[in-house]
Amino acid sequence: GENVEQHPSTLSVQEGDSAVIKCTYSDSASNYFPWYKQELGKRPQLIIDIRSNVGEKKDQRIAVTLNKTAKHFSLHITETQPEDSAVYFCAARGPSGNTPLVFGKGTRLSVIA
Amino acid sequence: NAGVTQTPKFQVLKTGQSMTLQCAQDMNHNSMYWYRQDPGMGLRLIYYSASEGTTDKGEVPNGYNVSRLNKREFSLRLESAAPSQTSVYFCASSEQGGTEAFFGQGTRLTVV
Numbered sequence: 001g002e003n004v005e006q007h008p009s010t011l012s013v014q015e016g017d018s019a020v021i022k023c024t025y026s027d028s029a030s031n032y033f034p035w036y037k038q039e040l041g042k043r044p045q046l047i048i049d050i051r052s053n054v055g056e057k058k059d060q061r062i063a064v065t066l067n068k069t070a071k072h073f074s075l076h077i078t079e080t081q082p083e084d085s086a087v088y089f090c091a092a093r094g095p096s097g098n099t100p101l102v103f104g105k106g107t108r109l110s111v112i113a
Numbered sequence: 114n115a116g117v118t119q120t121p122k123f124q125v126l127k128t129g130q131s132m133t134l135q136c137a138q139d140m141n142h143n144s145m146y147w148y149r150q151d152p153g154m155g156l157r158l159i160y161y162s163a164s165e166g167t168t169d170k171g172e173v174p175n176g177y178n179v180s181r182l183n184k185r186e187f188s189l190r191l192e193s194a195a196p197s198q199t200s201v202y203f204c205a206s207s208e209q210g211g212t213e214a215f216f217g218q219g220t221r222l223t224v225v
Contacts, residue, residue, distance in 0.1 A: 103156040
């Protein structure tokens with residue numbers, strides 16, 4: 001089955017700097033790669049996703065890149081703000097309608113004001 | 114629009130007790146999932162149901178059973194709770210294939 005590795009496990013950045021979180025996946029057939037943000041005590045919520053037919057996607061200060069050949073994808077947050085502090089999870093899903101989302105172990109991002 | 118609703122939000126069990134976590138979604142999704150979240154371990158899949166009438170094991174199914182009661186509801190049962198099952202449990206749902214999964218608010222379970 002699919003295996004997703006996520007790095008780093010913790011990340012501290014100064015407010016205004018950029019943050020990058022990286023994930024690798026094992027199943028070359030996977031074709032959907034979402035990123036979730038989880039604030040303390042709350043449920044994970046989708047912030048951005050990308051499909052395997054696209055190399056990059058941007059939404060304001062957030063961008064995701066996908067390298068299918070290397071089987072890795074990354075989350076980029078620019079101009080970080082204190083409210084970006086949270087745990088971020090990457091995930092991957094295979095093409096079949098029967099395959100579930102498999103998550104990485106998460107990255108705790110702290111933005112220092 | 115409630116989305117995904119889990120009950121209860123908090124529960125304390127004694128070792129050996131049984132309980133059922135309830136999950137319901139009102140988005141007409143085909144697929145439903147149960148994850149557990151432990152510190153440093155991310156979200157690990159316990160069981161999932163790709164469509165009504167089907168269930169499959171995930172990464173950590175031991176000690177759990179599930180029932181897909183109908184398209185809306187997917188329950189998780191602990192037959193004999195153990196301290197190792199202390200965790201936060203999340204139910205989620207999605208359309209089949211590559212689409213967003215929506216999560217419930219979570220159930221914080223403590224087994225003493």
